[in-house]
Amino acid sequence: VSTDFPGHRRDDLPGDVPGGLPGDLLGDIASSEPGLGALLGMLAADATPDELTGENAALAMFRANSQPGVPAPSPAEPDFGVGEFDTDEFDAGRARAFQPLAFGPPETEPGLLGAPGASGPRAGGRSAPGGRHPRRQARRVGLMAAAVTLAAAAGFAVAAYTEALPAPLQQAAFHALGFAGVPASHHPAPSAASSRAPGNARGHGSPHKPAPSTSASPQPSSSGTVPLAGQASLSITVTSGRIVAGRSDTFTAQLSDKSGGVAGASVSLLEREAGQTAWQLAGTATTGGNGTAALTASDLTANAAFRLKGPEGTLSRPVLVIVIPPVSASLSGSNGKTGGITASSPLAAPGNIVVLQILSGRHWMSLQMARLNGANQAQFMVRSRPRQRRYRVVLAPTASHGLSVSNAVMVPPR
Amino acid sequence: MATKAGDLGGLLARARSGDEAGFLELWRALQPRLLRYLHVLGCDDPDDVAGETWLQVVRDLHRFAGDDEDFRRWLFTVARHRAIDAARARVRRRVSPMADRLDGLADEQLVEDEVLDGMSVKTAVAMLAGLSQDQAEAVALRVIAGLDTPAVASILGKSPGAVRVALHRGLRALAADPRVQALAADHGSGLPGQAPGLLAPWGGGLSEH
Numbered sequence: 001v002s003t004d005f006p007g008h009r010r011d012d013l014p015g016d017v018p019g020g021l022p023g024d025l026l027g028d029i030a031s032s033e034p035g036l037g038a039l040l041g042m043l044a045a046d047a048t049p050d051e052l053t054g055e056n057a058a059l060a061m062f063r064a065n066s067q068p069g070v071p072a073p074s075p076a077e078p079d080f081g082v083g084e085f086d087t088d089e090f091d092a093g094r095a096r097a098f099q100p101l102a103f104g105p106p107e108t109e110p111g112l113l114g115a116p117g118a119s120g121p122r123a124g125g126r127s128a129p130g131g132r133h134p135r136r137q138a139r140r141v142g143l144m145a146a147a148v149t150l151a152a153a154a155g156f157a158v159a160a161y162t163e164a165l166p167a168p169l170q171q172a173a174f175h176a177l178g179f180a181g182v183p184a185s186h187h188p189a190p191s192a193a194s195s196r197a198p199g200n201a202r203g204h205g206s207p208h209k210p211a212p213s214t215s216a217s218p219q220p221s222s223s224g225t226v227p228l229a230g231q232a233s234l235s236i237t238v239t240s241g242r243i244v245a246g247r248s249d250t251f252t253a254q255l256s257d258k259s260g261g262v263a264g265a266s267v268s269l270l271e272r273e274a275g276q277t278a279w280q281l282a283g284t285a286t287t288g289g290n291g292t293a294a295l296t297a298s299d300l301t302a303n304a305a306f307r308l309k310g311p312e313g314t315l316s317r318p319v320l321v322i323v324i325p326p327v328s329a330s331l332s333g334s335n336g337k338t339g340g341i342t343a344s345s346p347l348a349a350p351g352n353i354v355v356l357q358i359l360s361g362r363h364w365m366s367l368q369m370a371r372l373n374g375a376n377q378a379q380f381m382v383r384s385r386p387r388q389r390r391y392r393v394v395l396a397p398t399a400s401h402g403l404s405v406s407n408a409v410m411v412p413p414r
Numbered sequence: 415m416a417t418k419a420g421d422l423g424g425l426l427a428r429a430r431s432g433d434e435a436g437f438l439e440l441w442r443a444l445q446p447r448l449l450r451y452l453h454v455l456g457c458d459d460p461d462d463v464a465g466e467t468w469l470q471v472v473r474d475l476h477r478f479a480g481d482d483e484d485f486r487r488w489l490f491t492v493a494r495h496r497a498i499d500a501a502r503a504r505v506r507r508r509v510s511p512m513a514d515r516l517d518g519l520a521d522e523q524l525v526e527d528e529v530l531d532g533m534s535v536k537t538a539v540a541m542l543a544g545l546s547q548d549q550a551e552a553v554a555l556r557v558i559a560g561l562d563t564p565a566v567a568s569i570l571g572k573s574p575g576a577v578r579v580a581l582h583r584g585l586r587a588l589a590a591d592p593r594v595q596a597l598a599a600d601h602g603s604g605l606p607g608q609a610p611g612l613l614a615p616w617g618g619g620l621s622e623h
Contacts, residue, residue, distance in 0.1 A: 042538035
């Protein structure tokens with residue numbers, strides 16, 4: 001029996017290996033050295049969650065670069081990545097070029113320790129060919145242009161979403177991105193059909209709990225009776241911004257005009273939950289003597305943006321409330337050799353990702369990843385160790401909720 | 415879930431035809447190995463270099479002609495070149511790696527725990543990176559990248575015989591490491607046959623020859 005490495009062939013016959021090993025080098029050494037076999041196994045083990053964090057970026061890169069249908073040029077050799085330097089240079093200076101990769105001891109790498117003369121290419125290395133710089137510069141300019149374009153587009157989109165654009169631009173954004181939830185330039189007052197009681201439009205169908213300090217109204221009261229002196233401003237302050245799922249958060253409105261706080265004006269709390277495209281009425285309140293009012297959104301079970309609408313179309317900036325669904329970990333059985341850990345998060349959604357972590361020294365290391373089943377639970381199996389180990393479960397954040405960390409559970413020693 | 419070598423060829427074909435799901439599976443199968451290889455090379459920012467590598471691979475994928483082994487050889491060759499570029503850029507910027515090294519020293523306090531846990535890929539990669547340059551690269555390209563000896567020799571610009579020597583010495587050095595011997599104790603008898611998944615980089619398990 002030998003191990004079946006890809007490309008693990010008998011070409012490892014050690015003809016010129018001192019002391020010659022019979023047969024398949026990797027397989028034989030790994031078989032005769034149990035610890036080495038385990039070590040090589042780890043090197044080739046399946047991905048750990050943190051090794052796959054760039055998945056979305058990779059996919060975006062593929063989308064941006066893939067050119068389906070483009071006929072392949074001549075069946076040339078693929079570019080082996082020597083675009084930054086000549087192949088000859090690479091071949092000739094391979095060993096020298098590789099020195100900076102932290103293999104050599106510091107004394108052989110004076111440049112790495114900031115010694116004089118270390119700023120240029122390494123001694124013995126050739127200077128860059130003349131054709132290199134324009135190409136690299138062009139690439140950098142291209143990358144920079146792409147980055148600026150992306151940043152501008154992102155800024156435009158954010159401004160459009162928050163209705164911070166001038167009316168014509170907002171209208172243009174609405175036409176272009178309306179399907180993704182960008183509002184039109186006018187701010188439609190919540191209609192009777194779309195309005196709802198506070199806390200009643202949360203995700204996951206949670207029951208309605210009336211907010212204590214606000215009065216929900218399908219038709220926000222008109223503020224026409226409250227005269228505003230000059231340009232009014234409406235600000236919003238969120239008390240927490242990060243709450244446990246099912247709890248409430250309180251917002252403070254401050255309506256001011258040229259003469260100071262505006263009392264007796266009606267302000268509406270609007271909410272846009274993750275995944276929704278329209279603002280919904282979440283409650284109303286009347287400002288007090290100093291122009292402030294408190295509004296509460298209760299029973300929040302999904303991330304949501306909130307903003308205030310005041311008299312004469314005044315709008316506040318939006319604020320975000322992140323909802324944290326509790327996640328718990330419990331030991332579901334231990335037979336001396338293995339232990340089961342059950343993760344449960346009733347307010348998360350089936351399919352959400354949970355990651356099992358182990359405390360190693362002072363650091364938590366990710367071990368396994370699973371998805372919540374229909375009962376919002378996931379099972380992990382761990383090996384019992386010679387000494388007691390501490391585990392916990394992390395619920396990965398989604399658009400609907402934030403990251404959540406469970407209690408720690410101890411798996412007894414074997 | 416490990417990806418078998420045959421599957422990799424299928425994923426490669428799908429990716430070449432523009433299939434996003436195929437590319438994603440291909441990326442998931444190879445990205446972890448790429449990152450581990452770059453860690454062994456001592457890259458300051460393996461994620462960044464891996465991103466550069468995939469960027470070039472994606473850009474030139476339509477020009478690629480070959481099977482899954484050729485693709486792996488190409489991928490890791492590009493990665494090595496990008497790592498060299500990154501190292502050169504670091505020298506040009508006069509960046510001192512001392513801070514990183516101090517961080518590494520701090521992390522070494524965790525090594526014992528991690529090895530005793532017997533499940534840390536990070537620790538295994540760090541141990542491999544502790545070998546000499548020739549040995550570390552030979553073992554990494556052979557075990558992590560799953561390339562055969564001629565391919566490794568081609569990438570390193572050495573003769574196959576020299577690669578075999580480096581591979582042999584590297585494996586022996588690893589086997590003599592007390593931490594590896596502690597692993598053997600933790601794994602009981604630790605014979606590969608008891609944990610076939612561990613020695614099957616592409617899920618091939620053990621096979622009779």
